[in-house]
Amino acid sequence: MKTLAKCLPISSHHFRSSTIHKQFSQSSSTFSSLSEPLTSQQPILEQIPESSFPNQSANSTDLKEANSQIPISQNPTNLSQSDVINSLSSIKIGPSASKYLEWAEKQPEFSVGVDSFVLLYNLMGLKGQKSAVKQLVSSQKFPDSTTVIQGLNDCSKRFDFALNSRVFNYLLYGYINARRIEDAICCFDWMFENNIHFMVSYLTVLLRVLLVNNMTKEAVELYDKVLGKGIVGNGDTVGMMMGACSKDGKCTEVERYFRIARDKGVKLNPAAYTWAVGALCLKPDTKAACELLMEMKDKGWVPSQGIYTKAIVACVKQKNMMEALRLKDAMVSCGRPMNLVVATTLMKGCCVSGDLESALGLFVKLAEWGLSPNRVTYSVLIDGCCAKGSMEQAFELYDQMTENGIEISVYNINSLIKGCLKAQLLEKAYELFNKAAESGLIDVISFNTLTSWLCRDGNVDEAWHLWGKMVKCGIKPDLYTYNNLILGYCKKGNVTMAHSLYVEMIAKGFKPNVVTFTVLMDGHFRIGEVEKALNLFDEMVKQRVDCTDYTYNTIISRLCRHGQTSHARSTLENFMKKYKFIPSCMTYNIIVDGLIKEGHLDTALSVYNEMGEKGFSPNVSTYTILMDAFCKSNNIDLALEMQKEMISKGVKLDVAAYGTLINGFCKRGDMESACRVFHELCEAGLAPNINIYNTMIRGYINLNNMEAALSYHEKMTEQGIICDLKTYTTLIDGLLKEGKLLSALEFYAEMLAKGIRPDKITYTVLVNGLCKKGKLENARDLFKEMEEKGLTQNSLIYNALIAGYFREGNLPEAFRMYDEMLEKGLTPDKMTFDFLMNANFKPSYQSAKKLLT
Template sequence: MRIGFYNNLILIPPKNLRRSFSQLTTTTPPTQHFPEKIISPKSQSSEPSSQNKILTTLLRHKSKPKSALRFFQIVERKRGFVKTVDVLCLLLRILSSTPETHSSVRSLLNNYVFADSSPSAKVIVEELLECSGRYGFESDSRVFNYLLNSFVRVNKIREAVECFKTMLEHDVIPWVPIMNTLLTAMVRRNMISDARELYDEMVVRGIYGDCYTLHVLMRACLKEEKFEEAEKFFEEAKGRGLKLDAAAYSIVVQAVCNRMDLNLACELLKEMREFGWVPSEGTYTTVIIACGKQGNFVEALRLKDEMVSSGLRTNLAVAGSLMKGYCMRGDVNLALQLFDEIVEGGVVPHMGVFSILINGCSKIGNMEKAYELYTQMKLLGIQPAAAIVNFLLKGFWKQNLLENAYGLLDEAVELGIANVVSYNILLLWLCEIGKVNEACNLWDKMTGKGITPSLVSYNNLIRGHCKKGCMDDAYSVLNNILERGLKPNAVTYTLLIDGFFKKGDSERAFVVFEQMVAANIVPPDYTVNTIINGLCKTGQVSKTQDMLNNFITKDVIEYGALIDGFCKMQDMESASKFFTELLDVGLTPNAVVYNSMISGFRHLNNMEAALNLHQKMIMNKIPCDLQIYTTLIGGLLKEGKLSFALDLYSEMLFKGIVPDTVMYTSLINGLCNHGQLENASKILKEMDGNNITPSVLIYNILIAGNFREGNLQEAFRLHDEMLDKGLVPDDTTYDILVNGKLKVSHTLAGA
């Protein structure tokens, strides 16, 4: 029978009902109170009343806790002393009655809990409750909370949970700080569902905890990636009027950033500043990185400036995220400036930062700087990763620096970091420029180094043989793939199909296609387009319908592939036929199909038909995307219909469609071709306003346009601006500048 915690006076039960310690053995010195084995009173035949005498003596010292403790310390050293649970609990209740002996309570409990053979948490809690009622102690949860804390301290978390639950069963409420300690320990051990269960039991009793409780709960949600739950805990605490701290805001900011709600994250940062808190470096870093991932580079830069103005430094994580953003937008020069700033500030870059910058420089063709960074990284003792070597190899390819690429590959091989991707880059490069024999030699070197060729390696070799028209060699590579147990993919088969068509051997092309279908590979769009192109070039257009019936499912995607193929071959009659058939079988063309048709008519300078399709899209409520607007505007500009083109551009902006570099290039090219240099310059400024770096091609168009109009000063200013933005002029740029100077000089001489 459970004894209620609030019963003050209950008769002492018979001796045989008293609970006892069950064989607790310890080597703890006597001064620590539990040196010996503890035996049940029932097993002691001699001196049967000894325990009653101890209890009686302790009760006489009930109002003198220190005397009770001294008595216990003396008696426990006597030979034959048996320590029972009721003796311990009575002593604990006496000692907990005054602050002077609270430390002794904690010491007794710590030693008791530390023992491996101590009774269960439930037993000791219920014995304490029974003792409280039996001997008339005032209601006080202190000793229970000390017991709970002791279990947590010695890492007996399961016993602590049992203690917690038993306390609640008897309406003994754990203190919030100790509950927090237990919840923290449970979360660290991934007992998160159990922790929530305990917390819910407290909430049922109207106890929600404090701000630290909120921290623990939200961190548990983050650990389980339940970000919305973390936010819910935060909002509920806020709604209850709990006084939140900066740490709570920091945790919820992390949660909302993980689910990419950047508007809310920025709003929370604003609230923190309104409360007079400076968000921590970690909090700013979390939001800035999230902005970078979402592509919101403008907000990332604003937060970085705010972070610095708050007295915080730009750390590597923030710098890396911003550098990546700069490079993605083509602003490599700004990324390099930021790199110089952090290095001057004493920050040592890691390989991730070097990787971002080397990749960025390689993409824009600034191989001198890319290799300089590579060298700097090695001087810092950072071993280059294969990915960095591969970035450089791709950059050398773009600049046609084959010898540099070979030198780098040899170095990577010596360092042991060259991988199959490194070789694949060079294999593809060599095959693309027709150096198939050299590619085969490189293949032998690769396999000689113990690097196993991938399917991409084989596909590259097939590409090279096909490019040279050596179809037997190409087909033999397919056999090698199969012999090695690899599975050819759609790219493998499409390369061979295209190669046979180009050789005029449509029969073998279809043999390969049938092999592809037999291998259960669904022909993708580019395969279908290759076949259509091949059939048309060999005068076998009628076979396309048979192919559609035999191999291809009649859906919008496959019709779209066929239509796109005919449009690219400028066979708009066949494209229109399949477009009509698509409608007849009850399918609805999507934006991709419309874009193919519009592009096809535009290439034939049939802008009337292209604009009619645009109107059909509007009528059928099919959204026009950026690609369609780019096609239409480019076509109208080509025909000199500037007003109509600019109207469409305004319509596009009104719909919230953001122009990209391709659109800007088309606009600037069209305007320059018709002498609208002022409007072209406005578009260039608009690009700057949208933080989009103009390409080399755009600058070439503007420079050429200004030369044509005799604006030499503006042309050279644009050239300087181009350099300032970190762009590398190409051969076309210098051709324009040189030819422009010659043209002007000739004109002046004639004058």
């Protein structure tokens, strides 16, 4: 914008009294609503009345007297410009401006622009002045605002008359009507910077013209300048500026203009409230938005369907479903019809909050509201069903889409594939994937979804096969695809293949990200290649890949797992100094745990104290690690002291912390204390997990209290906790020790019926128990079953079978198994040696060996 203030310094004594100025600035707008856009053909100022200015019109007697004094009526041709100016400046009241203009424009030597305006300035009391200004400024000869204002300034000094603010308002008026926008802006700026009061009506129209001409930035700058002096304008001004800023996405400005206007007591219209609510919804500040909606209703205004919709969408985004549903009811109750956007948004909100039933209930009501679901509606519900694991319902909705002729998108396919994988329906996922591939409805995300799941599940070979299929389909792998396979091969231990993929992706123009480097580093750490892992970190820094806290913690954790906790501590110091890494409580927990596993409990405690000195408050995991260490070192009292410290510092014990104490008491055989901690856990509102129940069951079995052990098994089942292999193995072991073979076999059969397969420990318990009960044939069958399943028999099983055969007197089989045991590198226990060397057994060992040959 041009600024005239610097080039036209006019002192304040040239202006008339501030009383007149004040009247101009307080003039109210007589325009109709400015919320509608202004067209270039629309007249701008025609509705602003003369009465907006102070009434200074001359009476008819004065006009007649003045007319008789004017030499212009004689149409002299020999007057100089100076003569005209001098004559005009002495006239207090004169004829109509248009009559003078007709004469003035015919004089070739006369400067029609400035001098005509001087005339108009001196004839301000006459009627029809605005139309004269409009005619004058519209003239092609009329100069720019800088020239005119400078001329007026010079004239005021030359003829010693005060400048009247009305003349500048009329000049501004003329420039706006003539569509001379730059001149209008310059005129306004000069008036503003020289404290010449302006009509709010003219300000409003000037802003409107700027907005119509896509000069929003200029309009905002001008309005902000005016706001800086406390001038807000009227309701139309504020609403117009809020609307313009809203369309430009400047929600902060919309909210600011609304707040300032309301604080100033400006009477705002419904449009202003609507813009404000819309801005608050985008922020989002649903509380404030809903308050404004209530205010609108209190004023008797009915908010539009669109603004209700925006508010409902915002509430759902903020997970405030209660308020969203209330707004929906309010919208319908005030006569605004339900629409599909609101219905779909509410369904999504219900799905996100896990209330799939309510979402499907809203779906059923669509027909009642006269609405038909679209692709977005179906997609929202399919996503909700997949997240909840209701795959049957998801596929029903998918089928409805096709039946209703709604086009299926690749997004729907990917959503269903993810749902199937989450629900462990791998065959269904592949079936859907293959059908979609035939229809061309798969993309790189479809492949990545499957390969990611396969790689995490350890099935990297199948993932590699899928990679080949992707290439055949003409779909190019992306960085995420490479990262998936690199992860899969690293988990499998094939770091060489993972590294070759890393080299390939670079060759194809992909830049490795922090995930790529972290996964590869972790892969090298897993196979003991610590140096290579650390070299990769240096490479990542060299390539200026931003490192995350997860990466730093991974390096520190892996060093600790490799027994290099001291190296991990120095590495942490380096990360903090060189890379500005700020460790978390988890970082220190890793080091404390590493030191404890290396047997440096005292050093671990010093690191624990160091945490506090550096301002890190230990969390529940820190205390659990230390309590576990004290329990394992038979310092249960210190573990209890640590528990007291936790409570005093306001750190609540979690299930793992309680479990650590329970395990410590159970291993000591102190089941009374273990039961007390178990009840504390329940009273804290926590639910014991399978590990805690297994610990309690094992604790009672070790004390030969099978009845109490079975009571905890019963509590488990009552709480819906499914027994795992460890539970069954422990119970079977306890029952066999008490000689309750039938009950033990019943648990074994129950375990098999649930699809839980025995491991080496389970077989050992069963074989040992069967041998003691003289069920050698059954024990031998289980022994063979282990061989068939590829499970390696241990010395306990051999010792049990050998002892069983000796008891039966089947020495040849006992010695055969003994030799087999030695061939496998297993060591017989003391009982086996006693059987072999006991003189009470006839024939002797050597004689028995001969029988085997």
